[in-house]
Amino acid sequence: MAGGATQSAEQVVNVTLRVLVDKARKKVVYAEAEKDFVDVLLSFLTLPLGTIARLVSKESNIEAVKFNSISSLYQSVSDLKEEYLWNKACKEMLIKPGNSMEAYCHQLKLNIDETEPLQYLCEYPFCRLVRNSWSIFYKQKCKCGMLFNSGPVVIDDMTCVPDGFVKETASFIIRDDLYVMPNHLRTSVCLLKKHGINDLANTEKKTLLITKKEVVDLLKLSLLSKTPITDFILKNKNFLCNSNPKFQSKIRIGKDLPSDSDEAKKNMVVILMVRKSNTKVLFATAEEDFADFLFSFLAFPLGVLQMLEGLSSLSSIDGLYRSMTELNLKNKLCSPGIFPTFQLRNQILPIGTSELSYKLNGKLLNYDDPKPTLSGGYVRGPLTILVTDDLVVTPISSIDAVSYLEKLKVPLDDLKEMVISIGVKEGLSILKASSTTTCALTNGLKPYIGSKPVRANSTSNAALTDIPSYNLKKPKVENEA
Ligand SMILES: [Zn+2]
Structure with a gap:
């Protein structure tokens, strides 16, 4: 490349990917790669959701894309005035969430x-x-x-950091949906048959040198496309169209959940403004606990979504998860946790913190949590927030809520106010919906508000009178019979 002398060493680094393309159908049959590429793919699972939102919001070879509602949530934090958070570090934490597997990734x-x-x-x-x-x-x-202003220091002893995620010597076959398998002849034959290919003359072999920029392309495609490798190799522009926006609200949770009675004391109260005609949540108002809860998503590694099986439109990420069983991986990737100090004290979701044991000069380092001990969260209360269906979070007064309602231009008699209590199930459902759709509240809460409202207004046209009540304290939640 001309002008190569000005390129930094970092830009020149690449890894090899070989692909077999079905010439007639213009589809990738499978890809072949070694450890260095597969490790890069698997590292997607270590990325905090906020980091993904930041990475995909920049142009690579592919235009900037949105990581569903997680992107709006991330933008809300970036736009949030520091006065609404406990301190400067709280904002930095959410904008640059730590990766608990950074030692692997480096x-x-x-x-x-x-x-x-x-x-x-x-x-x-x-x-x-x-x-x-x-x-x-x-x-x-x-x-x-x-102040913490001594350093930066180099941690000299990262205890037991294995070299990446998969074995050095192995070679792999990667399906178009990012499902990774050991490279056996029978696997490639099986995939050829599945694609209806009897004659290898109908296929074309390509060898690519993948750069860092192209890894970001692959990350974008893995979130949005069911055939990320085909779209990547053949530079398909319409990958957004082949993603499946249909949200499956059903959650099958792979873990045992804490029982509701244990968690009841932690439930958050959220007031929803729902459109009666289509049960769409227009917006919600809540207090700082709900803001903290939503913001905490940004620090979750992508891998935690594996507990929400059947991620529908994130199907390529599903493929990656399932590869871990296929590859018989038994490392930290299988149960990813949050970076230490990023955990909310009142986190209702069963997502743990990773144990990191970094040493400096032989002494174990203690992590300092910038969040105040008493609150254990990021957001300074008391605060009322307005949350849109797409998870744009803004601090509000009651007047703001009314003017927001005006902007939506929804007939007032089509509005219904509902009060809902957010526990583990509702919380996980919002998490799933926020990473797979741009209607996080409507989709996430549909199973809980759809047919059986927690509390609807007593008279059908009383909605207007309820609107100016947003500065209220926590309303009482009526328990379902
Ligand atoms: Zn000190």
Whole structure:
């Protein structure tokens, strides 16, 4: 390439991908790759949802795309004034969520998570000696009152960091939906048959050198297309059309859920403004606990969505998850957790924190949580928020809610106010809907408000009188009989 001398070494790094294309049907039959490419694919599962929203919002070879409602949620945090959060670090955390498997990802040939893994120590020598706490945020306030401004330090002992996710020597076959299998002749023959190919003359072999920019292309396609490799190789422009926007509200949760009675005390109360004619949630109003809950999604690694089986439109990510069983992987990827300190104290979802044991000069480092101990969340309360169906979160006053309603131009007699209590099931359903659709509240809460409203207005045209009540304190939730 001309002008190559000005390129940084990083841009030149690439990994090899070989593909077999069905010439007549213009489809990829399968791809073949070694460890370095498969590790890059599997690393998608380690990316926090907020990081994905940030990565896909930039142009690569493919235009910027939206990661469904997660993208609007991420944008809301970026736009949120710092005064609504407890401190500057709270905002930084949500905009640049930590990757609990960064140690793995930094060994990858192509690592797209550019979040800086810098570590800072407290400036107070006595505190360093006694507490050995560190922060990933420069100049964040330490619990001792001084600042984390010593460093960045290089963590010299990352305990037991394996070299990537799959075995060095292995070779792999990757299906168009990103399902990865060990490379056996019978697997390729099986895939050829499945594509109705009897004569290899009808196929074409291509070898590609994949760059970092193209990994971002693949990430975008893996979220939006059911045939990401075909769309990537053949540079299909209409990949958005072949994604399936139909949301399956049914959730099959792979884990045992905490029982509702245990969790009842943590439930959040949300007031929904629903359109009666089509049961569409126009917006919701809630307090800071619900804002914290939604924002906490941004720190979840993509891999946690595996507990919500059948991700419909994220089918290629489903393919990647299922590969872990096929490849018999038994590493941290199988039960991904949140980066330490990113957990909400009142998190209702059964998603845990990853254990990281970083050492500096032989001493175990303690993670400093910038969130205030008492609240354990990011958002400074008391605060009333308005949340759109697409998860745009904004702090509001009651007047804002009325003017927002005006903008929507919905006949007032078509409006219905509902109060719903968000527990584990509702919460997981919103999480699933937010990563697979742009109507996170409508789709996520449909099973809970559709036929059996938690509380509807007593008279059908009383909606208007209820509108100016958004500055109210937590309303009472009527229990379903
Ligand atoms: Zn300190």
